[in-house]
Amino acid sequence: MKLLEFLKRERKKSASVAKERLQIIVAHQRGHRGQPDYMPMLEQELLEVIRRYVSVDQEAVNITLDSEDDCSILELNVTLPNSKDS
């Protein structure tokens, strides 16, 4: 009986894991919606440039492109590691 319940609980998880994963995936996709095709390349190259100076991982760099009426604003956010650690 215990085992059965345990198995059941394990199963319950798979659909909710799927949901959590999807929420993250979809949020990420929507962040990139409608952006120009060169953005992923630009993001990658900027990351490489930054890495020549500080060691950061992929998530530390966040690039967004906002468009207003007559211009677009490229915003680059880099979370640098604590200076003590580097």
Add this chain to the structure above:
Amino acid sequence: MAKIIVVTSGKGGVGKTTSAAAIATGLALRGNKTIVIDFDVGLRNLDLIMGCERRVVYDLVNVIQGEATLNQATIRDKRTENLYILPASQTRDKDALTPEGVERILSELKEEFDFIICDSPAGIERGAQLAMYYADEAIVVTNPEVSSVRDSDRILGLLSSKTRRAEQGNDPVREHLLITRYNPERVDHGDMLNLDDITEILSIKLIGLIPESEAVLRASNQGVPVTHDNSSDAGQAYADTVSRLLGEEVTLRFHQAQKKGFLSRIFGGRR
């Protein structure tokens, strides 16, 4: 003037063609003059689902290239009045479809029909984009599965940017979610995404829910759209979907597991 509705999904094999055929049939049965167009050039199978494969002479590409007229290529459904099929080419390469050609055909058909249903190929590339480009509404077919939901979200992104309505700044394409191959038992067991989770993640309005059903394979074996099997769960679920598409309020069915009787609980397995 016809309403153009694309049936699309991103991911392959989720039930676009099954749904396009069933919905077009349902619309025609309700008295709407309807044509269903196969946009899956090179991999056509709408004609098989509609059971008219032996009557295909000309196809979409022939019409675009001026080798046949629309009248010659359009097949009139044998079972259902008001229903027509425009098949895709079996042999040509995908580039044979041009935006100008598609626009010309659609605007000609728009005069004559109430509904134009476009069965999109899988993917998010050219073929899928062409199928959705001129749409007024979109039915996004989604299975309760991570990859399918993700692809549906990508399709929603395309619908809001890569369609004529988006490019010309008109009212956006109306998006409907159609969940297919839903298995309430597995949802209850917690190993299938449930319908609320899917609608919440994609945040578009649900137009229908089609259960995983043996009737679908039976229908495709026979070449008779499942809507005609009106004693089956899937047939009824598609009929409900059509009613909602026509603006009626219909309560959702087939989203809950059947309560097992005493005997089947003892003798029948859980699955």
